[in-house]
Amino acid sequence: MTQLDLIIRNGRVVTEAMDAVADIGISGEKVVQIGGEMNAARAVDATGKLVIPGGIDAHVHVTSQPGKQPPRWVDDFTSGSAAALAGGITTIGNMTQVTPDETPLQGLAREAEQARREAIADVLLHPIFGTAGEEMLADVPQLLEQGHNSVKYFMSTPVFDGQAANYLELTRLAGEHDLITLIHCEDFPLIQEATRKLVAAGKSSLRYYAESRPVISEVVATQRAVAFSEETGAPVYIVHLSCERALEVCAEAQARGLPVYVETRPFYLHLTSERFAEPDGAKYVGQPPLREPSDVDAIWAGIRQGTVNTVCTDHAPWSLADKLDPELSVENLRPGAENLQVMLPMLYSEGVRAGRISLQRMIQVLSTNAARLFGLYPQKGTIAPGSDADIAIFDPDETLTIDATMLKSNADYSVYDGWEITGWPITTIRRGEIVYENGHLTGAPGTGILPRRGPTMAL
Ligand SMILES: [Zn+2]
Incomplete structure (x- = not known):
């Protein structure tokens, strides 16, 4: 019998394809055996625990554009990794700000260097196309050979409408080269008009934030993204x-067979727009805004039915003071919030335990689907012989109240402070190494890698 490096004994192993009590054998960075006799230098007892694929949070912001003045997001790849790993997430997908004097490949190279220095979790990078001129599009055919399989743009900026034809061409070119196009779907002119009306009526306070970005602005932009895919x-x-x-x-669109994929984030599963009326309601500002209880129900149903494909945080951490700055208004925003560490526990507690979604669906939307779309399956997104040993050992019975002092992020508050949540990761393994255990981070900055990504796979 070969000597392995690590065995996870007696846990309930759950992936998209299996749900059974089994031992898992790990050698180096890989899972090599599930079940059967095995020996190893070290064993972790997972009796009574869930053993699930490490999460892939494909949408985070742990870097800011170089040269942008503070205040700004407070995490980097090290603190962002710490928050992720403490929350059972082993891979994070960061939105790479490409500066005006960089091409996408140059921006990616700069940020990859930073990630290799700082990251503990593994990292994917999505280059943001703030413009879509010829010099930006010229890099698209080379992205996949450089190990990247995605591009990102915003319909919500004043730039988009003037360059819509270029962005359509970017989408086409990306698809032709096996890349997936991430789109922020909100319509700029409609937001501008709604905001103008609020300001004219003396309602510029963030108490009115939800009205400044109406549902219709998201609907028309989403229709346009679907049209880009269809064409x-x-x-x-x-x-x-x-x-x-x-x-x-x-x-x-999905029912017609179009390759249209949907990500949601915890904000829209756990919170509604009445929060903006709270005295510190500005801490809930994100783009798009919080919506109504019927929207929350629809999105949970979408996860259950498979129309929502991934749940990612859009982790964009601020200090509370920066978030509650009285200078902010519907015209002057600091969108986003800390979320990495609590996404998985909350999806388990409010989703699986509450009977809204199955455990296997949770694993699909937190890991397996992102691995496919972002070119990493079956290296990641599952537990199987040959896969990276990215694993969360999860105690389904542990109850903790969320509190800012437990956060590994540099953010000093959670929008979920005070929520009692049952089900927490207790050990996180990234490529065979125990990087988080019993509240302590044991992985070192600089050990995260940027795995080479393949073509996007259809779901
Ligand atoms: Zn984002």
């Missing part, structure tokens, strides 16, 4: 979808 045949991935009507647009 070009290219896959599109709608980031942080927030509402029932936009989900209906995507569900209809």
